[in-house]
Amino acid sequence: MDKNKLWKWLLLGILVLWSISLVTPISQKVKLGLDLKGGSSFVVEVDAEDVAKKMVEREEAETVEEISASKLDEEVERVREIAVEVIRNRIDVLGTAEPEIYPEGDSRIVIRLPGADEDTRAEAKGQMSRDAVLNFKLVHIESEKWVAELVNSGRIPQGFRMAGQDRSGPYFLRDRSAMSDDQLDRTFYERLKRFGTKSADFMLMTDRLQDGSTIYRPEFVERRSQLGGDKIKDAFVTYDQMTGLPAISLEFDGEGKKAFGRVTDANSPKEDGTYRRLAIILDDTLYSAPRINEAIYSGRAEISGSFSVTEARRLVNVLKAGALPGRVKIVEERTVSPTLGQDSIDSGKQAIIYGGIAVLAFMLIYYMVPGLIANLSLAFVLLLLPVGMVVSAGFLGVLSGSLEGSAVSLPTLTLYGIAGIVLTVGMAVDANVLTFERMREEWKVGKSISGAINAGYNKAFSTILDANVTTLLTAIILFWQGSGPIRGFAVTLSAGILVSMFIVLVMTRLFFNTLADAKMLKSVRMMSIPFLQNANFNFLAGRKIAGIVSLAVILGTWGLFFTKGDANFGVDFTGGTVTTFSFEQEQPLETIRGALDDAGFTTAALTPMTDGDQHLLDMKLKEMEGQEIPAQEAVLALDGSPEIVKTDSVGSQIGAELKAKGIKAIIFALIGIIIYISIRFEFAFAMGAITALAHDVLITVGIFCALGHELSMPIIAALLTIVGYSVNDTIVVFDRIREDLKIVKGKSYKEIANLSINQTLSRTVLTSFTTLLTVVMLLVVGGGAVKDFALALCIGILVGTYSSIFVATPVVLLWHKEEKVK
Incomplete structure (x- = not known):
């Protein structure tokens, strides 16, 4: 064995061991x-207005x-x-296993709590949104006088009524x-x-009478802060010896002790009998206002109020964790029950197994010994996928400036990650089919056999490279x-593309x-399939009819x-919110x-679904900010043991941003492909490819929505x-046209283009078939939203196969009308 081959075998062995580890x-x-x-999971956003x-x-x-936009942006960051x-x-106090908390963009924070139950989720939501300021x-020295004036004039704040004195x-x-x-929120x-x-x-x-009823005492408080919570060293729950009610004891740090001593000393009772009261305010709520009787240098204070033991402990936790320097608001919230998560794992495994078996069986039967080698290469693709994911995550993270992605570690496996693996199995076959x-x-x-092997790989290389680079571009x-x-x-x-290229072009050839x-x-x-191997169809003769059909489908x-x-x-x-x-x-x-009409939610959109033996229902509400809770309670009160298995809540602002991002992603992908194909081929080919891609996106979206499905970010990923x-398919045809233009003389451009389509027809049909095998498995056994994802892919693959023949090449011919190749 020569050294070149030996090094390749050693490299493969090292990569396999690394991947397994x-x-x-x-x-x-x-x-x-x-x-x-x-x-x-939650996405919270710093409130720029509050920061200002x-x-x-x-x-x-x-x-x-007066605050400039740049200065405000810096402060928000x-x-x-x-x-x-x-x-x-604050989240660490809850004991949640492996929470993920990281910044996103300039003003947002992502919080993910794997395995969190309903109680933990509610606790976390309260902890992250509380300012703890x-x-x-x-208390203003004229407070008693001003309160009396308000009461005597009959002016009472909305939501309250005068009760006594x-x-x-x-x-x-x-x-x-x-x-x-619910209306007593921050704005109120x-x-x-x-x-x-x-x-x-x-x-x-808030206070309590002797009979236990809750009352509210009005006070006027000076706006200037005497001391902030940043000087707190410790906080803990104590109990009043007389009433047994919980209170929060505070201990100041060294600087805080001195500051608290100065404040209490300066406001101790005067000789004329006047005294001051110290208002203790947490998150704009006045908890207590004790009289200052003397200077306090011990550095201790107490917050008393009508809160429960649980609330007192929560307050202690947030005080220990520190105050948020600015308010944050929840702009996105998503919840998945562990039972639905396990169902997704099971369906994902089934899709991989069934899809993999179908592809392996087809390759072995159709391609025989090369098919056996292709199957072996697919096994190595799956084995090396972890290495590919680490490399891809690091590369993409650095490229996009994402802290999350730049860490060189195995990314978190998601349901759409499993979909990516299933799709990788189907797409990895493409390079093998091209080469075979x-x-x-x-x-x-x-x-000779060696000559056929080397010539086959050499001629397939540029096609495989171009096709995979454009697909990688869309992944980026x-x-x-x-x-x-x-x-x-x-x-x-991305990992599937990189690993499959390495395995097919290097290892399978080896x-x-x-x-x-x-x-x-x-x-x-x-x-071989005779009508594919010796194909001689005049595809381009039907380009006008195909154009009319496509236009009719798009318009309809x-x-x-x-x-x-x-x-x-x-x-x-x-x-x-969708529940x-x-x-x-x-x-x-x-x-x-x-039930929803009785609860006041007459506009709720309901979509019943069946997933195996599960009876599911999607309830969509336009409202957010807690308005979905009474609607959920109305459904949970029905017969049939209803249970919430998933919740997605998205603010209107982030929804608009996601829509803009989805549109930008598709536009940038199209621009990138135009540039790449113009460089590698010529502008006419770029126009043919971009027209075919626009055609594929329009028809896929049109049919998908006509079937009653909704567009979402996962569907943008599918598009x-x-x-x-689709551009992969198109480039295979274009690459053969480019090659035939060099070796076929005396024919018109149209004839050569038609010849090239026929020469690549076998590859086009076989690749689409093997990819569809895996995607159909996702559609049949995949759970929940992945079915929508798989449906969009199925439509797109069929339409993409059609457009590579009947749309892309006819557009190229517009630049080469009746042109003869000399």
Whole structure:
């Protein structure tokens, strides 16, 4: 064995061992995404408006309007960096296994909690959205007088009513008929501060009467902060010896002790009998306002209020973790139950096994010995996929500037990652089929077995390279514009492309040459389909009819698309909430609709589904911010043991951004392909390819939506995959046209183009068939949203095969009308 071959075998062995080490033991090395393991994910965004207000409070600017956009962006990014660590500290307290918390973009933070149950999710949601901003302010010296003026004039804040007066002053009760508890949000308390139009903030302090009823005492509090929560060293729950109610004891650090001592000393009772009270405010809520009787140098304080033990412990946790330097708001929330995650794992395994068996059986039967080598190469593709994923994740992460992707480690496996693996199995066959068909041609003209092998690989190389580079380009754009599971799919797809190219072009060729040198392979024997091998169809004669058919399909489906309007888009693009329920027994849609109508959700969109023996229901609401909860409760109260198995909530802003990203991703992919094909071929070929791609996207989207499905980010991923696959098909034809133009003389451009389509017809049909085998398995046994993903791919593969013959080449002919090759 020569040294060149030996080094290749050694390289293969090293890569296999490295790849195996990356995934063993599987339970420790392979991390499952939320869609497989179950759990919750959140995307929170720093509130730029709140950051600007805090800059004014710190006297960095006199008004919000004076703050420049660049300065505000810098401050938002600084706040985001601090918020990442604060949120991480708060989530760590919950004990969630391996939470993922990382920044995204300039102002957002992604929080993923694999395996989190409902209680943990609710606790985490509360922890990450609470500001935990602690302030010590003085109750205004005129507070008692101003409160009396308000009460005497009958001015009471909305949502409350006058209830009485005791030694501590007047107090209110809640008036829920005027305003529900859900309406007492941050915005309400911000407005409440300005109630009374005084030079102080109007606040309500929660208290309890002896009979246990909750009351609200009005106070006017100075706006200037005397001391902040950043000086807190420790916090812990204590209990009042008289009432047994919980309280929160605070201990200041060294600097805080001195500051607290100065504040209490400066505001101790005066000789004339006047005294001051210290307002203890947490997240704009006045918890207590004790009288300052003397200077306190011990560095201890206490927050007392009418909160439960659980609430007191939560407050302690957030105080220990630190305050958020600026408010954050949840703009996206997704939850998958562990049972649905396990179903996804099972269906993903089945899709891989069934798809793999189907492809392996076909290759072995049709291509015989080369088919056996191709199957061996597919096994090595799957073996080396972990190495490919590590390399791809690092490359794509560095390329896009993503902290998540640049870590050189095995990416988290998601449901769409499994879809990428299944698709890789189908697409990895393409390079083998291209090479085998070339080897067959070279063997037929009388070359030796070694000559046929080497000539086949040499002639197939440029086609394989061009086809895979354009597909890789779409994967890079998908990673750049996508997030979360979509990036996982892009990583898997990229890894599959890189690994399959290495295995087919280097290792499979090595297998063939080793067998040929050992005289173990003496001929290239394969099955053939006569009408494919000796094809002589005049495809281009029907290009006008094909054009009319395509135009009719586009106009018809897109006419329906525009008629449906926003109904074509999922919550990824429109914003809102989709809740998936599982029922033990199928429930009449009228019953569910009636329950939602009674709860006030008359516009809820309902989509019943069947997944095996599961009865599922999707409920789509445009509302977010907690409005989905009563709708969910209305459905959960029905018969049939309903259970929430998945929730996706997306804010309208992030929905609009995702829609823009999806459109940009497709446009950038098309531009990139135009540039690449123009460089590698010529502009006419680029126009042919881009027209075919636009045709494929339009028809796929039109048919997909006409069948009643919604567009989402995973479907954008499918469309980009179709773009890559379709251009792969088109380039195979273009590459043969380029080759035939050099060797066939005396024929018209149209005749040579038609000849090239016939010469590549076998490869086109066989590759589409093997890829469809794996995608159909995804469609048949894949779970949930992957079925939509697989359906879009099925439509796209069929349409892409059609367009590479009837759309791309006819467009090229527009630049070469009646041109003869000399």
